[in-house]
Amino acid sequence: MKENQEQIKVLAIKQPWASLIADGFKTLEVRSRNTNIRGPIAIYASRTKPKNSELEHYFTFMSGMLKPIPPLQQGQIIATAELVDSYPVGSSEAFRILAHNHHNPLSYYQDGLHFWELENVQKVEPVEFKFKGSIVWSKIDKSLLKVV
Template identity: 35%
Template structure:
């Protein structure tokens, strides 16, 4: 766990949050999507809440990966409008510099076109029960609940999660 993740529980009452369309947010929470790709760069590094936006992207969703990871209830039972995980945003890298280290799941679950940025997420910790939150554009502040620590599951190991579903 990154040192700054401990501050999540005893330091500032707010942390940064990012709205991510479904199924991408659930794939992050499951530990198989380690990079969130964006057309814009950020200098922020630290704890970040992953909010599953209300938008469900069925047209762009990698259907087989979603079925393998999210199960037979895909796409019906998706947590939308809720924080589904907390992670540590450790880097923001031009996509052309990250291609060699990607797993099959990461490749399938991201847009790595030229000119985009891969936001590297470490210490991904899903919530035992998603927390309602209205999303916003860009990074925004989220006032974390006092019991957030008790709501977090163990961190997801990216390679283990991908191997488990056959997407290493």
């Protein structure tokens, strides 16, 4: 890689949550821990197979949008976003109240969860990506991402 190429962090997110972020419906990513990372990130739709209950939840929500439901991409970077904040969920009541921002089933709540707040989401032309790095984060050359 050339020195002048800028890298961007890549966050692995399981489907259908990655698509809900890319489509602008999900602005809070639910995680088990805090992060100090801020700034631009790429959203990678991981290859991890979604549970049937997660797919049902997604299709129920999307069918209410009254437009065609796109196929769920996996193993690709599908969007960019700004990671602007991370904070504790705090309570099951807060989780319930903010459900329209995170779209996770209420049964997902457990003590110790954090919201990672995302803004300025932009879809990109899907980029096949072999995830390298920790389970959550990797990096990619920013010039490979083309906003659609």
